[in-house]
Amino acid sequence: MMNLTQITNGEIDELISLIRHNYGYDFGDYARASFQRRVLRCMDQAGIRSFFDLKYELTNDQTFFNWFLQNLTVNVTEMFRDPMFYKSLRTTIIPILASYPTIKIWHAGCATGEEVLSMAILLQEAGLLERSRLYGTDLNPANLERARQGIVPMQYMKDYxxxxxxxxxxxxxxxxxxxxxxxxxxxxxxxxxxxxxQHNLVTDQVFNEFQLVCCRNVLIYFNRQLQNQVCRLLTDSLAPLGYLAIGMKESLIFTDVRQQFDVTDSVCRIYRRKT
Structure with a gap:
């Protein structure tokens, strides 16, 4: 991989501005070091040796930008990732969701959809899938197309x-x-x-009211300001007494919304909105 010092902070700012202006995606409040690593990895994979060449390709080649976006925003995902989390959902959350006539669940930043499929299986086994509506959203249209197909490489099925x-x-x-x-x-x-x-957590608004919102392992890619903004959006998307689930290495402690939640499961990072 190219050395991190080969792209300056000023060039990263220029890149973010180019993408915002040409394509409407705003990465300005993404965690800078993580974003920089992802850009360099994309350059390495594409065989691009200079920042000038990267700008040229992004400006003049829509197909290259689509590939760049796909690789820039890909999130690690798997079915029943963190099994303890899903066990907590089975035993603690789903029995309460069963009291609603219609159950609406949002997976924000769903990548290629494996966690949404996992939730569907939980609801099926609880006899609730028929009256449930699951929404999986992501910034990346290529991820969403894969998710819609419901196709997963067989090589992962043993682990899943x-x-x-x-x-x-x-x-x-x-x-x-x-x-x-x-x-x-x-x-x-x-x-x-x-x-x-498609839904962009950075620029888009609330689009429904949910009993459960899962946004797991997404906040870690954002800086503190954007984490706050996104957490407010997720909170506003919850029905009173609705549940919010974030990644097991993430926290609400330093966000503006922390006082609006009670902790349901501190290990699995499941919170319940107070009102």
Missing amino acids: TYNYIQSGGKNDFSTYYTARYDHAIFNKELRRNIVFS
């Missing part, structure tokens, strides 16, 4: 099955998908009540 069992799953995990060559295609019935759509 282990996660599922550790989360308290009782069924044979393979009943939820069909193996086709080197991919697993998840059942249409499981995906029927899922809507995947």
Whole structure:
């Protein structure tokens, strides 16, 4: 990989301005060091050796920008990631959600949709999927297209099955998908009540009211100011007494909204809005 010193802070500012002006995506409040590493990794993968060449490609080649955005915003995801979190949902949260006539859940920053599929399986096993609506949103349209297809590389299924069992799953995990060559295609019935759509946490607004909002391992990519802004948006998206779940290495402690929540599960970072 290229040395970090080969892109200055001024050049990063210039890059952020170019992307905002030409394409409407605003990375200005992303954590600077993480953003810089991702830019350098993209340059390395594309064989681009200078900042001038990067600017040229981004300005003149929409296809390159689409690829750049895909690689810049890709988030690590997996089914039943952090099984303890899903076990907490099974035992603590879902029985309470069952009291609502319609259950609305938002996965913000859903990447390629594995965590949304995991939630659908939890709801199916609780007999609640029919009256649930799951919304998976992401900044990246390529991620969303993959998510809509419900196709997961078969090479991950052994790990996902282990996660599922550790989360308290009782069924044979393979009943939820069909193996086709080197991919697993998840059942249409499981995906029927899922809507995947583009939403930018930086610039877009509240679009519904939810009983549960999951925004896991997304805040770590933002600076303190943007974390505050996004947490306010997530809070405003919750129904009174709704639940917010963030990543197990994230926290509400330094945000403006912390007083609006009671802690439901301190280890799994699940909070309940007070009113």
